[in-house]
Amino acid sequence: MTTEPNYVAVAVATPLRRSFHYRMPAGLPGRRGARVRVPFGNRTLLGLITETDATPDIDRSRIKEILEILPEEGDLPEPILKLCLWASDYYQHPIGEVISTAQPNQLRRGESPLDPIESLTLTDRGRSVDIESLRRAPAQRRLFEILQKGSNTRSNLSLLDVSAQTIRVLIDKNWATWQSNNPSEATPFSLGEVSYGDIELTGEQSDLLQQIEARSSNVPLLLHGVTGSGKTEIYLRMIEAALKQGKQALVLVPEIGLTPQTINRFRNRFNTEISVMHSGLTDRERALSWWRANEGMTGIILGTRSAVFTPLKRPGVFIVDEEHDASYKQQDGFRYSARDLAVLRGQFEKAPVLLGSATPSLESLHNGATGKYELLRLTKRPPGVKPETYELLDTRHLEVRDGFTRALKSRIKTALTKGEQVLVFINRRGFAPVMMCNDCGWIAHCRRCDAKLTYHLNTNTLVCHHCGSLSHNIVSCQSCNSQSVVAIGVGTQRVEQTLNNLFPDYPVHRVDRDSTRRKGSLEDTLEEINKGEPAILVGTQLLAKGHHFPNVTLVAILDVDSGFYSADFRAVEKLGQMLLQVGGRAGRADKPGTVLIQTAFATNPLLTQLVNTGYADFAAELLSERAEAELPPYTFQAIIRAEATESSTAREFLSLIEKKAPKRDSVELLGPIPAIMEKRAGRFRQMLIVAAPRRALIHKAIENVISIAENLPEASKVRWSIDVDPIDLF
Numbered sequence: 194m195t196t197e198p199n200y201v202a203v204a205v206a207t208p209l210r211r212s213f214h215y216r217m218p219a220g221l222p223g224r225r226g227a228r229v230r231v232p233f234g235n236r237t238l239l240g241l242i243t244e245t246d247a248t249p250d251i252d253r254s255r256i257k258e259i260l261e262i263l264p265e266e267g268d269l270p271e272p273i274l275k276l277c278l279w280a281s282d283y284y285q286h287p288i289g290e291v292i293s294t295a296q297p298n299q300l301r302r303g304e305s306p307l308d309p310i311e312s313l314t315l316t317d318r319g320r321s322v323d324i325e326s327l328r329r330a331p332a333q334r335r336l337f338e339i340l341q342k343g344s345n346t347r348s349n350l351s352l353l354d355v356s357a358q359t360i361r362v363l364i365d366k367n368w369a370t371w372q373s374n375n376p377s378e379a380t381p382f383s384l385g386e387v388s389y390g391d392i393e394l395t396g397e398q399s400d401l402l403q404q405i406e407a408r409s410s411n412v413p414l415l416l417h418g419v420t421g422s423g424k425t426e427i428y429l430r431m432i433e434a435a436l437k438q439g440k441q442a443l444v445l446v447p448e449i450g451l452t453p454q455t456i457n458r459f460r461n462r463f464n465t466e467i468s469v470m471h472s473g474l475t476d477r478e479r480a481l482s483w484w485r486a487n488e489g490m491t492g493i494i495l496g497t498r499s500a501v502f503t504p505l506k507r508p509g510v511f512i513v514d515e516e517h518d519a520s521y522k523q524q525d526g527f528r529y530s531a532r533d534l535a536v537l538r539g540q541f542e543k544a545p546v547l548l549g550s551a552t553p554s555l556e557s558l559h560n561g562a563t564g565k566y567e568l569l570r571l572t573k574r575p576p577g578v579k580p581e582t583y584e585l586l587d588t589r590h591l592e593v594r595d596g597f598t599r600a601l602k603s604r605i606k607t608a609l610t611k612g613e614q615v616l617v618f619i620n621r622r623g624f625a626p627v628m629m630c631n632d633c634g635w636i637a638h639c640r641r642c643d644a645k646l647t648y649h650l651n652t653n654t655l656v657c658h659h660c661g662s663l664s665h666n667i668v669s670c671q672s673c674n675s676q677s678v679v680a681i682g683v684g685t686q687r688v689e690q691t692l693n694n695l696f697p698d699y700p701v702h703r704v705d706r707d708s709t710r711r712k713g714s715l716e717d718t719l720e721e722i723n724k725g726e727p728a729i730l731v732g733t734q735l736l737a738k739g740h741h742f743p744n745v746t747l748v749a750i751l752d753v754d755s756g757f758y759s760a761d762f763r764a765v766e767k768l769g770q771m772l773l774q775v776g777g778r779a780g781r782a783d784k785p786g787t788v789l790i791q792t793a794f795a796t797n798p799l800l801t802q803l804v805n806t807g808y809a810d811f812a813a814e815l816l817s818e819r820a821e822a823e824l825p826p827y828t829f830q831a832i833i834r835a836e837a838t839e840s841s842t843a844r845e846f847l848s849l850i851e852k853k854a855p856k857r858d859s860v861e862l863l864g865p866i867p868a869i870m871e872k873r874a875g876r877f878r879q880m881l882i883v884a885a886p887r888r889a890l891i892h893k894a895i896e897n898v899i900s901i902a903e904n905l906p907e908a909s910k911v912r913w914s915i916d917v918d919p920i921d922l923f
């Protein structure tokens with residue numbers, strides 16, 4: 194008896210926008226989501242079955258047979274596969290590459306997720322130690338407390354900034370040991386006791402939770418509450434409700450928000466294993482975390498953007514903190530939005546979704562207004578958490594020296610002499626953003642980008658912040674050879690220097706990407722600051738997320754004006770979000786905080802509205818401007834980007850597409866226009882913007898564009914990509 198062979202569709206990680214058909218060996222049935230090895234051209238590739246019982250689209254005699262089916266533990270679970278298929282279609286990105294993004298590296302290479310991993314565990318001896326005996330050794334005590342809550346892998350301990358030295362001491366005392374746990378022996382997570390500390394829900398919080406509990410629909414929730422209003426407390430209660438039903442919680446945080454402070458907040462509340470998905474994990478650890486989540490062994494999964502693809506056996510709730518944050522959108526390759534995919538997972542997997550922010554994106558607020566999301570608000574702060582007040586310092590009427598007005602200097606001085614702490618925010622690292630020749634006006638530019646070079650004092654170099662190019666020639670003008678080259682403008686390093694000169698009696702701590710290269714240095718600084726002695730903290734947006742500074746009473750924000758000049762229509766929205774996020778770092782303790790913003794736009798109506806009546810009104814105003822201008826979120830956009838080593842090549846490629854694309858009244862094709870920074874890292878970037886009043890129209894239009902682009906011979910001379918729902922024009 195002969196049986197009809199089984200055909201399957203297989204996605205392989207190639208830039209081709211399609212799957213390929215294969216025959217299952219020996220009449221075996223196909224398994225959706227299984228990893229398979231397939232012949233591909235003259236190579237063997239690893240692929241993933243996306244469809245069983247497929248109907249081949251080519252002559253059956255030419256269909257090749259699958260070489261190997263990999264073990265089930267590495268299968269992509271159905272909900273994630275479904276998500277990938279949806280995302281591939283929506284973002285118009287090749288399915289093979291989408292699946293690669295969703296899989297841990299180890300699975301992508303065809304290896305098993307089940308390799309044992311060593312984790313540090315308390316020994317019996319360690320468990321009987323009285324923690325009070327470690328009173329004099331805070332680092333050991335901290336590690337001890339971490340281990341009391343459960344064992345931890347090397348990278349998790351490193352994320353928590355535990356040093357190798359501390360680990361060694363505990364091992365030498367025979368209190369802890371590396372234990373290799375065999376993953377297959379693990380069991381479903383259990384929830385121990387929940388520790389609330391001294392927190393009792395406020396009336397507003399408990400009303401809100403009741404409202405959530407009483408819902409009959411599963412519309413995604415958008416929680417808008419100022420910083421410090423207790424949003425995280427709402428997350429924790431929703432997570433608790435899920436865990437108590439034996440279900441899991443997936444929590445996404447922005448890229449720079451995954452701090453030990455954040456993680457500890459979850460650890461202190463729940464006595465259960467929390468899986469932290471961060472970029473420092475080894476491939477093996479990531480694969481094992483993935484597998485444990487998929488088997489329902491971890492109750493809480495906490496991670497950044499790509500954690501949205503973590504499979505959950507029993508999904509209980511999806512939470513996206515700081516939902517407006519740009520890091521949720523991948524900015525190259527597969528340009529997905531983790532926030533939007535989290536919303537989709539909630540629908541697919543029938544679990545509530547909660548997006549939270551003190552400054553929600555205009556898109557989400559609009560979704561709240563149209564009923565696509567349910568808008569919830571926390572308007573008050575819990576007792577003891579005072580709101581900060583904002584003041585604008587108008588630099589048009591005040592002299593600014595080295596970045597500071599006299600008024601600001603005296604406010605800083607007052608705060609310090611009262612024994613308080615000050616945070617100075619400037620979103621630009623380095624010493625000065627411009628190096629200029631005093632004789633001829635020449636300015637140092639990057640050779641590979643449309644950008645000025647930033648002077649860095651510590652390395653005495655000129656650095657391009659866009660491509661990383663370095664120049665050591667900082668003394669002579671490259672145009673007239675004059676030796677009179679000066680650094681103009683301020684960055685974090687200059688601010689640090691100025692403050693050191695002005696306030697020699699107080700420590701100044703700088704926090705930016707340069708100062709935090711050394712592992713643990715950020716934690717050291719934060720620890721120092723949180724001791725509460727009067728001090729100044731200078732930093733970039735690295736300071737603005739996930740950290741709280743209870744002793745800071747004054748926040749000074751320097752140089753925000755570029756937000757008002759930008760060609761990007763989202764710049765003011767982003768500026769407003771940043772101001773409130775930074776401002777929200779202050780005033781957490783019993784002392785109310787003040788935020789001083791130095792700006793030449795002190796009378797700008799949007800800015801005054803933001804600081805006087807708050808984000809909701811500011812956002813409403815911006816939304817009405819967007820509606821007027823027919824911009825997102827009232828219309829939808831996609832961008833076709835092209836880049837090449839010659840500006841004209843990229844432009845001509847897009848203009849050919851523009852000419853060939855079928856025209857429809859409601860779909861606009863704008864461009865080609867240069868990206869806001871046209872030249873970057875030696876390549877010229879152009880864009881063609883597709884805009885339409887409905888999503889479906891965009892979708893159709895991009896499909897057309899792709900098929901035109903793929904058939905253009907000129908395509909081989911450019912790098913092109915599609916960005917659906919873009920969030921910037923750079």
Ligand code: ADP
Nearest residue numbers: 392393394395419420421422423424425426575
């Ligand atoms: P958000 O996430 O909105 O910034 P948090 O949840 O971090 O706000 O709350 C701000 C501070 O208030 C935290 O220190 C938190 O522990 C505390 N807090 C939150 N809810 C309560 C409450 N009901 N009673 C007392 N303190 C609370």
Ligand code: ZN
Nearest residue numbers: 630633670673
């Ligand atoms: Zn010169």
Ligand code: ZN
Nearest residue numbers: 639642657660
């Ligand atoms: Zn550059």
